Amino acid sequence: MKYLSTDFYESFKCIGGACPFTCCAGNWTIPIDKETKKEYDSVDGEFGQILRENILSDNDSSFCFRLTEDGRCSFLSSENLCRIYQELGPEKLCYTCQIYPRIVFQRGDILFRTLTLSCPEVSRMLLNKTEPISFGFAEVPSDEDDKLSIDWDWFNTLVSCFVFSVKLIQNRNYTLSARLRVLLMFTFTIQTLLKDNKDIAPLLEAFSNQDYLDGQLSSLEHLSSNVPAMFSAFLYFYQRTGASVHHFILHSSANLMEEFIHSNDKEKHLTGIVESFHLLLSTTYDIQYEHFCVSFLLRNYFEAYKNKKPFEEVAKLVYALLIARGYALSFCSMGKGISTENQISLFSLISRLLEHDDKNLTIIKTYFEKNGQTDIGFLLALV
Numbered sequence: 001m002k003y004l005s006t007d008f009y010e011s012f013k014c015i016g017g018a019c020p021f022t023c024c025a026g027n028w029t030i031p032i033d034k035e036t037k038k039e040y041d042s043v044d045g046e047f048g049q050i051l052r053e054n055i056l057s058d059n060d061s062s063f064c065f066r067l068t069e070d071g072r073c074s075f076l077s078s079e080n081l082c083r084i085y086q087e088l089g090p091e092k093l094c095y096t097c098q099i100y101p102r103i104v105f106q107r108g109d110i111l112f113r114t115l116t117l118s119c120p121e122v123s124r125m126l127l128n129k130t131e132p133i134s135f136g137f138a139e140v141p142s143d144e145d146d147k148l149s150i151d152w153d154w155f156n157t158l159v160s161c162f163v164f165s166v167k168l169i170q171n172r173n174y175t176l177s178a179r180l181r182v183l184l185m186f187t188f189t190i191q192t193l194l195k196d197n198k199d200i201a202p203l204l205e206a207f208s209n210q211d212y213l214d215g216q217l218s219s220l221e222h223l224s225s226n227v228p229a230m231f232s233a234f235l236y237f238y239q240r241t242g243a244s245v246h247h248f249i250l251h252s253s254a255n256l257m258e259e260f261i262h263s264n265d266k267e268k269h270l271t272g273i274v275e276s277f278h279l280l281l282s283t284t285y286d287i288q289y290e291h292f293c294v295s296f297l298l299r300n301y302f303e304a305y306k307n308k309k310p311f312e313e314v315a316k317l318v319y320a321l322l323i324a325r326g327y328a329l330s331f332c333s334m335g336k337g338i339s340t341e342n343q344i345s346l347f348s349l350i351s352r353l354l355e356h357d358d359k360n361l362t363i364i365k366t367y368f369e370k371n372g373q374t375d376i377g378f379l380l381a382l383v
């Protein structure tokens, strides 16, 4: 088995009660694995009774903790401490609670290990990091490897495409917009070749040539971004997403979105919004959004192993970035950008929104589909 871990995977430490945004109050489902459920079933006394009363089940095979009306786990005390941890000890926490915010998943013969940005402490680590995210690689011989049923040609090609894509996104000689445009072009061409059952090795070789790649990056560097289209899409998304997000946004000091929605003079507000959007697209935030992109690619790129549609995964990244920048607008005013502190909270919130519920990315995808705006030319102008 091979292990690929992000450099920040090992260094994470939960800040517990000091966390501003505890994961146990995220208004999301906390699934309980079957083994833990079985153990909880055998806990005696009053606490055993409380445990069982606060576990919900859709059917007999999936279980989760009951949430309070304000989206907190029933076992989270008013001091933000876990009652299961206090009563039964850390070893009795379910798999989700033991592992969070670590994410471990297998693709092919590689076990990927990273952290989710939905934990604000992880977002803090990442946003305070100026150097590119790096990866540690290890290989441990295992008998299990022989039992894997994998399309090795395709999997190894996809790994090469992934490695190229990450290096491209981290190529700081060019703006992040240029890097994303080349990534869109690259994956679009791969997907087209795959659809036609053609070999993608020559394409990978061409893009691996530094002069060719520099030519592509330079030619796409100065393309304009279609900010009005980005804002319209974000507005659509904003008006259809959950109250928990708006609750956070409404408490921000510069609530641009709400002012815009309720304004009688939308044109006037739009000028400021377009300016702020351009600011968020400027190189000032390239490092922060580069980390966001690399984390997203790591989580999603290998979905293409199943459907051979890597372009769709990169298009999702473009939509996720648009949402991240759209929410950041609320924190920009009078030509000022978003502070790192607000960006940390925002990254965490957006990750909760996108990683833990597929339907949110689908909202924006559907918007573009309905408007016939999904072709490569249109997407190039969304970054």
Ligand code: SF4
Pocket: 013, 014, 015, 016, 019, 020, 021, 022, 023, 024, 100, 101, 118, 119, 120, 121, 122
């Ligand atoms: S969100 Fe992160 S830092 Fe906060 S309590 Fe959960 S694991 Fe700890």
